[in-house]
Amino acid sequence: MLKVDVVGNKKRKRCGKVFRFKNFGEPGYPVMFNGPFRENVNALLEYANLESNLSMEMPMWSFQLEVHHHPPLHILLFVIEEPIEAALNRHCKHCQYVGWGNHFICNKKYHFVLPSKEALATCTSCEGCCDAVTTINNGKSKLIELQGHMMHGVFHSNGFGHLLCINGLEMGSNLAGNQIMEFWNRLCYGLQARKVSLNDISQKRGMELRLVNGIAYNESWFGHWGYKFGRGCFGVTQSMYHKAIQAIRSMPLYLIIHHIANSNHGIPLIFSRYQTLSDQSLVTLGDLFCYMLDLKSRLPRETCISSYNTNTLAVETNCRWSPKRIEMATRVIVEALKRTKFRWVSRQEVRDAARAYIGDTGLLDFVLKSLGNHVVGNYLVRRSLNPVTKVLEYCLEDISNVHPYDNEGLVMSNKVKDKYKITRAQLMKDMLYLYKYILIDPKPMMGSEFLSAIPLAARIILDTKYFIKDYFGDIPYQVELGSNDKLNLYCTIWLRNNVGSDEYLNKAIMPPHECFTLKRNATINDLKLEVERNFREIYWGLRSFVVESFRNLSVNNETEMVFGLIEVGGKVVLEGWQGDIGINMIEQICESDPNNGIMDCTCGTIEDDGERMVSCDICEIWQHSRCVRIPNDEEIPHIFLCKKCEQEIVLFPSLP
Template identity: 45%
Template sequence: MHCGNGSSMKRKRGERVFRFESFCEQGVPCHFHGCFYENIMALVEFGNAEPSTTNKATKCWSFRLELHHHPPIFVRLFIVEEIIALSPYRHCPYCRTIGWGHHMICNKRFHIVLSSKGKGSAIPMIEGLELETIFRGTDSANKLSKSMEPQGHLMHGIMHANGFGHLIFVKGIEAGSEHLSGNQILFLWDRICNALHLRKVSLIDVAMKETMELRLIHGIAYGHSWFGHWGYKFSHGSYGITEQMYQKSIEALQALPLCLLLPHFSCSCHELPIIVAKYQAICCHTLLTLGDLLRFMIELKNHLPMNSTTPTMEYHGIISEATCRWSMKRVEMAAQVIVSELKKTESRWTSRQQIRDAARAYIGDTGLLDYVLKSLGNHVVGNYIVRRVVNPVTKVLEYCLEDISNKALPTCNNKNTVRFRCHVTRAQLSRDLLYLYKHVLKERRPGFTSGIFSSIPMAVRIILDMKNLIKDHGKESRLPGRIESGTNRTIELMCTVNITGEGKLPPYEQVSMQAHITIGELKRVVEKHYREMYLGLKSFTAEKVENKEAKDSDLVLRVVEPGSRIVIQGRVAVENGDQEMEIYESGNEERVINCRCGAKEDDGERMISCDICDVFQHTRCMGIADAEETPRVFLCSQCEHDIVSFPSIHY
């Protein structure tokens, strides 16, 4: 571990302040070269140790992160070490859901919590109630219920000592954060994971934007979840959903042609043609599919100011030019008068001079009228486009209102097509996105039972059932193997253990050792490492290196190559009746899952077991909508069939 000079002196003088944008970048607060556990223990040395609490299972350090210097705005990052042997919650439900139930329970796990409070209120309650919230207060998909989410927390992640972690939740601006967006928080989390050499991180994607599931909107727009921008990829789906099914559903919804979508939906979704025409007017290329439209809308929204509001009629775009010397209120008043006069012409072309003369009865400033007439041309106003063309005969500018409320998507095949501009505010764009989400994707329409539209509900359901994501940070693939450090040469190996009678191999661990050690010394090093790492291996004894014919006196470098993988076989001594001790995250109970949807493994969704054969099936697949409808006695279809087929007993 190589840290900057004078860092300890700074810590003694007072609490250090780190820039939010650079925290855990290269060298901030130091360079990390070890495995995850070594790195995080080095990181907390730079934190402010919080006062001890009544909970002996936790230790806490905090970091003060500066968002802005003028005015000074701070947030506080907490790292809480949880000692599993003293914790009432040994098992991690997120490990079981993501498929890491075969991992052994670590001796420690670390909670990474970002609090919006920069001062005081030190420990963010990672004890007692919040531990219960994290490990018990989850719904059927292991998502924290809104009523139990900690107040004032912007992010919570869990990192196990073996380098596997979970991102529990992130709260951006729309979820209550005052200063930080979800993007900023995700970048911070990603920097921390990379700096500490975390191996893999999972998350359950239930991110919402207002009332829209982001994994559906972003899936259609970009082909992956919102978290995909940070490298999170498909792990496994719920209810038997496979990656191939997910990709096919994404592609089907992305490719829905707008030219077919509009005629079928315009009768019941009157605003749909207006929305499509509006964004086609802004876009510099033709929007052909639903995927094109959603992607353009999302990217446009990302470039709009956060505090933009939607006026009664949208005239803000015409005063965006630097040449405008009138107030917004005066420009809007003049624009309203001009549009009102154009409505009186009943869609007939009217000369600029006629409109100007009619408007002068209400607006005396002719300079203002000239400016608005020039700027308002080809501008979308409510359900109309203010068209402006030059009369080819008289060479005079003429204006007309074109009603677009019942028109389909304008095409750009004609080179003479008039390109008009449209100003859209962030609030209006959000409403338009919600309209598309609700009326095109979510509403079930009995009339659309055939053709390409009949597959929309099924494709949407498949995408929404894909919630489990994993990011592989790939630290194992970059194992250096050998490090030269002066005269003390060290080597690194990827080691795991095979416990006699268990049959499960825990994840490989990066273990450093002196280059000149023997096989016997190697076994002691691995033995010590695994005893310190895992709760159930405190009495582990290493016996031999599997598939290697080697004596304890042989040098390691003569038997294995630096950076290679080895398996150490050994046993765990049974002490004080600990044979029933649960050492795996999934526990000792082996669930048998055989659902009609095809699921064979636990995917975190709510299940019910048959009272005869103990086989688990999804409650949704069994038609059980909620917990209140759960029958007191439940029989799977097979057991129910077997009972019905029993021969009658006659007395």
Template identity: 60%
Template sequence: MSELDYIGCKKRKRGEGVLKFKGFCDQGYPVEFNGSFQENVRALLEIGQMETGLCDPMPIWSFQLEVHRHPLLHVFLFVVEEPIELSLTRGCKHCQYIGWGDHLICNKKYHFLLPSKDTVSACLSYEGSSAGINVTASNSIASKSNLIDLQGHTMHGVFHSNGFGHLLCINGEETGSDLAGFQIMDFWDRLCTGLRAREVSLRDLSQKQGMDLRLLHSMAYGKPWFGQWGYKFGRGSFGVTEPMYRSAIEALQNTPLGLFAHHLGNETNEILTILSRYQMLSGHILVTLGDMFHFMLELKSKLPKESNTESSHPGMLVDTSCRWSAKRIEMAIRVIIEALQRAEFRWISRQEVRDAARAYIGDTGLLDFVLKSLGNHIVGKYLVRRCLNPVTKVLEYCLEDISHAFPRRDGYSRLISTPDSKLKPRYKITWAQLMKDLLRLYKLILKENNAMSSTGILASIPIASRIILDTKLFIKDYSEESTSILDKSVLHCSIVLTSNTDRGSTNKAMITPYEFFMLRNTTTFDELKLEVERKFRDLYWGMRNFVAESLANLDAKGSDLVFKLIKAGTKIVFEGKISGESADICCMMFESFESNALVVDCICGTKIDDGERMVSCDICEVRQHTRCVHVSNIEEIPTIFLCNSCEQDILHFPSLP
């Protein structure tokens, strides 16, 4: 049983001070991070509290972090070191999914966890109970499930010892956590930056009230929610490529709102009412879907979450500077509305409306100003619809009576502010109402297989939405943000593993990422070679018998001083081999080794395992996505499944007599 009191947050046994959550892993806090990723992790763990019982026989450290004092809130960070010998599988499926299958298997992984109260309670109760547990020599595997295999952590990230990592999960306030999602991501980002991680991947399945955030935020901001921290397209599922992903985002963002006035079905009034509501709240014209969703999400961040409290915010007030008085603006609005009423609710061009209004208002500048501001706004019981005619490319206007779908308004709404502040309207909306409207727009416009947009000019919307939803794997390159080492005695080294096929013939098998070495000015190449062997043996499972033989493209003697022939900061490559092992063992050193036996050849174009559910052909054993072969759930998978190719081959067999 661990002696860690998670609930009570009692003082640490060895007297370590409680660390600040907000600044944890900033440079210099709690330690200086001046080495490689593995060296920085070791430096951090030296000040951690060693724990027992939580993940035996794997070593585990804990850090008590103060989130805030009033009210007092502490959380614990656990770091578990997982040696390759205790891993259930040597290869990493997350590396395979993101495209790092050609990386060498590392000797260690480091799990960074912010456990929830539920996962800690489950872990402690598991440790305290032996019922149903078969205590055998493989006890290490059973105990491993205590912590790092539990689901529901507030945060769980894992790093390979070479600095490549994966964020496996974050669970914010909606799951009962004391931390919000953005606080957890800020913390994770500081960890990666401070420890000098190389690259980090994640699988984005985040949702809020049934809405996929990667679709919602791509629509509003052109990037997923994780894009706020620099995560970008990593790999698409179902054959989605980065150009397809970018095109899908642009197509959705640039869809004109005016198109919905012509092409929606029975829900036309409902969706136009929602759109017009936020047109009124906005201080500028919202033209596209991207504009609308961006405004709604920005507004959501400014409203309090109290569901029963009405609030107004200065950002919701229309505050357009203009040189006309309120009386003249109201007169112009009235004249334009009456001109549109005479059109008997049919679409007429902007020029026709303008010409009709000029009989009463001679100031064309005022008319142009009001016409621009009235588009897709509510005036009294009417919605002034405006859109670009897709054929003539001319702006058109039309009135729609929405008194049955929207609360009645007496007189004309003052949509434009005037120099007299008393005339400014104060529209009020609650956070709950905004979320309701946002969810409704999401379902009506963006949800796949939506009947309203399945045909016609809006048919591209469900296609683009599906492409964005099929893009779940994102990646961030932290090496671009790493502070450069200012020491002048640094050298970057990599190794190439070679195998001798014939005498004098060398076959290069692999190259590793560069590691940096801080050297003395008197270091020789023989000393550097020994240091390179030590470091790469310590990093990679397959390199434990690695022997460095020579420098690629550099003729140097072992006794030569390194910095006499090479400038500091240079990248060099050592060639070498694995002593005493067959060259064929090289293939077993890669993260994707255990997946190479699975052949993927789906009709969507996917050639490697992307983490989506697949089914294997019973003849050729080629794997395909269940979605691509129209198998929606496990129950529908037939007893014998044949891919299309094998099925066609069978059909061409000669029939028996």
């Protein structure tokens, strides 16, 4: 395979190109994306390393991406092309769950994977930094089958896709979650993806984050990148979802305290703690959760804002310096900061000033590292990273005038303790307490119909997992309508059965429009041939598709000029038939698996939404196990009858 370099358009060596992670996918980097999705993917892969040494049935390419130059950090992006012949099940369950079951099955899928450290650990290098052999010999031979990647997204060849997973720093990744999402978003825009879905099941310490973020920000975490309500489970609609979020967000804190003050003393204390910290009034539950999440993002990870009851730092049991030496170094550093007259100074400047009195540089480094955002005596030692110089800076804040100490000058007032004893751990503990006893568990609020609505609304939010972003919708991409003597229009097809019937398939399963670029003098016959070729290449069930006529255009002669009948950029529907498929076989070429059976649940759901289900042993109708009151921690019974069949059996006359 010929490799093309970004600069000079020349042949390059196999591992000769490293791309910047933060720019990868932007227009022109590494390529200008000027066509529909399939063409853009092929253009991108011209800059990749073909993993030709793999004994796999699916071709794979790799890109080496530089995250940081100093210190050096590189990651690999794998692109795997999965033909329909290699799929264990040609029907896409992700399409079914999100409501795209009426889409035609595509010939190919493209997996974009930022592999996890565990996946890379199973790979061996081959003559270079980019030749990763990913044949796994422990029962799973495909990289795309492994779990826990930093990122795994998949696109169908028609431009619809699914973001399958995102794992940030807390899951052991080299990248933060927002960095990965920015990268994914650039890929989707650059490749001209149409619509992308995801299943938001992210948790932290037992809390469902789509509920926490929904209350705090009126949207899920993925909403920052434009992902909106896609499909609710258990019959939840978009209107129900938004009303549930608003109901909880607007819940006044004083009413919650009024109803639970006698049964739960912890919640009023938490409300009071964060109202004291906040510079603005926290009126509603949405205000409180929003403030707590914003505060969490500002607290340092290693050592959070805290107060001490002694003038010295807490000393670890295995510390090689005595408490007396640490106390002396602490006093020296605080005195040096006093002389700066409460201005911000760099870490190096503080260290140099203290070295005149403390010769042990290791001790100074230890104290400086441990001292940030701690209270020593009457002062709060603040530490911050300068956003411009990227240098750590220190500053003293005198808190003695506002909150005086007692006679010993050691013990702080309760209010100061509240203000300077909030750690990340404490904040998460408080949030988990609110999550459990306000949003999930109604027991502390028994007897209050007003507050019992909160867990019901929370259940609606939790039943909304599927979110979708519409990148380009039905129009695959926007182009200049006329360049190099070529013009563009958009075409789709209307599939007719071939069993002698005049019935047509429902319009809902028409594939989305594709953009066609034709010469100015192209004929109707040229257009038909292009449409047949493109739709055969995209969709598995249309490999012998034949165009017969136009549904929204009157054509007398196939030699007529296309742009004499159709305006540039116009939409055209062509009618045709698939030679080897009849009306009873149409479901076989759609993403929805006809073998899944019929679903008709009491919640109103009539399509598989990915939740656990149970089938009646008589009528074979599927329902949610939750809706028929089978707890998730219980196994599905061997014999199950729905209520309708149960009633019919009861009413059935007994035999003599």
